[in-house]
Amino acid sequence: xxxxxxSKPQEPRLAEAEDGARLAAFDARVAADxxxxxxxxxxxxxxxxxxxxxxxxxxxxxxxxxxxxxxLTRAPSLRRKAxxxxxxxxxxxxGLYLYSAAETLGVTREELIEALHAGRAKYSTIFNxxxxxxxxxxxxxxxxxxxxxxxxxxxxxxxxxxYARAMVRICKEESFHQRQGYxxxxxxxxxxxxxxxxxxxxxxxWWWPSLxxxxxxxxxxxxxxxxxxxxxxxxxxxELRQRFIDATVPQAEALGLSIPDPELKWNEATQHxxxxxxxxEEFYAVVRGEGPTAKDRLQARIDAWEDNAWVREAAxxxxxxxxxxxxx
Amino acid sequence: MKNITxxxxxxxxxxxxxxxxxxxxxxAADARGAVEAARDVYTRRMEGVSLWVVxxxxxxxxxxxxxAALFAPAExxxxxxxxxxVVPDNVKHI
Numbered sequence: 001x002x003x004x005x006x007s008k009p010q011e012p013r014l015a016e017a018e019d020g021a022r023l024a025a026f027d028a029r030v031a032a033d034x035x036x037x038x039x040x041x042x043x044x045x046x047x048x049x050x051x052x053x054x055x056x057x058x059x060x061x062x063x064x065x066x067x068x069x070x071x072l073t074r075a076p077s078l079r080r081k082a083x084x085x086x087x088x089x090x091x092x093x094x095g096l097y098l099y100s101a102a103e104t105l106g107v108t109r110e111e112l113i114e115a116l117h118a119g120r121a122k123y124s125t126i127f128n129x130x131x132x133x134x135x136x137x138x139x140x141x142x143x144x145x146x147x148x149x150x151x152x153x154x155x156x157x158x159x160x161x162x163y164a165r166a167m168v169r170i171c172k173e174e175s176f177h178q179r180q181g182y183x184x185x186x187x188x189x190x191x192x193x194x195x196x197x198x199x200x201x202x203x204x205x206w207w208w209p210s211l212x213x214x215x216x217x218x219x220x221x222x223x224x225x226x227x228x229x230x231x232x233x234x235x236x237x238x239e240l241r242q243r244f245i246d247a248t249v250p251q252a253e254a255l256g257l258s259i260p261d262p263e264l265k266w267n268e269a270t271q272h273x274x275x276x277x278x279x280x281e282e283f284y285a286v287v288r289g290e291g292p293t294a295k296d297r298l299q300a301r302i303d304a305w306e307d308n309a310w311v312r313e314a315a316x317x318x319x320x321x322x323x324x325x326x327x328x
Numbered sequence: 329m330k331n332i333t334x335x336x337x338x339x340x341x342x343x344x345x346x347x348x349x350x351x352x353x354x355x356a357a358d359a360r361g362a363v364e365a366a367r368d369v370y371t372r373r374m375e376g377v378s379l380w381v382v383x384x385x386x387x388x389x390x391x392x393x394x395x396a397a398l399f400a401p402a403e404x405x406x407x408x409x410x411x412x413x414v415v416p417d418n419v420k421h422i
Contacts, residue, residue, distance in 0.1 A: 039391065039392050086372075089372065093369050096354070097352055097369070100354070108332060109355060110331070166352070169351075169352075173372075312357075313331070315333070315358070315361060316331070316357045318357065319357040319358035323358075
């Protein structure tokens with residue numbers, strides 16, 4: 001995944017020498033598929049990797065509400081609007097499950113949010129693309145949530161207990177997201193010529209960014225090997241990407257839409273689809289925040305946090321007043 | 329730490345007849361807020377009929393590092409299990 005620096009002054013745990021016996025016992029537990037729980041001893045690098053990955057995942061869920069929120073007031077029917085509202089609420093919930101899992105590692109949600117707002121923490125690059133037509137909402141559910149499911153199903157067996165449990169809960173809810181998106185695409189794909197064009201255009205724009213969601217190829221993904229060894233990640237970026245392509249191509253065919261990749265073809269020998277090269281330059285540019293909407297996304301998060309500070313403060317003041325009253 | 333909203337652990341009873349089970353945590357200024365947040369976060373699909381919220385800092389947990397010593401007394405008392413006792417095959421319903 002991407003780099004995030006949670007530099008905290010003076011980590012007392014780092015100063016503590018991590019003795020070899022504890023490390024060996026930890027490695028053995030992980031290798032035996034035991035789950036690691038919050039109060040268990042763990043190597044500092046394991047803790048940091050988890051905080052980085054879980055918080056980045058949480059930020060992605062929360063930022064992911066923004067491109068969809070763009071269409072809430074313009075959803076084409078009351079049914080679609082209710083569905084979209086429910087989906088967006090789920091994304092907020094997923095963010096909260098994940099922040100909650102990250103907090104078991106000894107960080108506060110406030111610190112994590114501050115890292116996002118200061119630009120030290122990343123979120124999925126996919127949310128830096130604009131949602132310019134209604135078909136984009138269908139394509140996001142179908143492709144973006146579809147890609148997320150591939151990743152998250154594998155993470156249900158991640159070695160850190162609270163993260164794995166959050167994933168189980170998220171996966172249960174995520175299937176609705178993908179199916180509602182596919183259904184919205186189906187309506188467009190079976191609609192007027194203009195609606196069909198809109199659906200194809202959305203697929204054209206979301207296909208490659210969705211493939212990039214799985215992260216850089218295995219040979220240039222520096223953290224992958226260690227994460228696999230610690231069973232934080234259970235499958236590599238390339239394995240998951242291939243599985244997503246194999247599952248999605250027939251779904252596109254069923255819609256009568258074509259995948260925007262001239263090199264895509266079924267390989268009888270490997271029993272997988274071969275596909276064309278991915279433009280990783282674009283990916284890294286978007287990671288660096290050069291996406292068309294990156295600045296807007298982050299500003300929207302910061303505004304939401306700052307403009308609503310008074311609500312948090314008022315709630316705390318009220319709670320304090322009630323507590324004082326009760327004590328008196 | 330004045331602006332840190334407290335954390336509450338959330339327990340959900342899936343249906344009557346089952347006990348409450350830990351599902352995760354929420355942030356809230358007070359207990360009522362925690363119940364409302366827990367409802368929104370953990371029961372959007374009828375996952376429960378009852379909620380408990382407990383301030384996280386009110387929970388005292390055993391130390392996993394000392395689990396071996398803590399649970400050792402239970403380990404060597406195998407006579408607490410029914411299979412410790414040998415009963416002839418022709419004796420039934422026991």
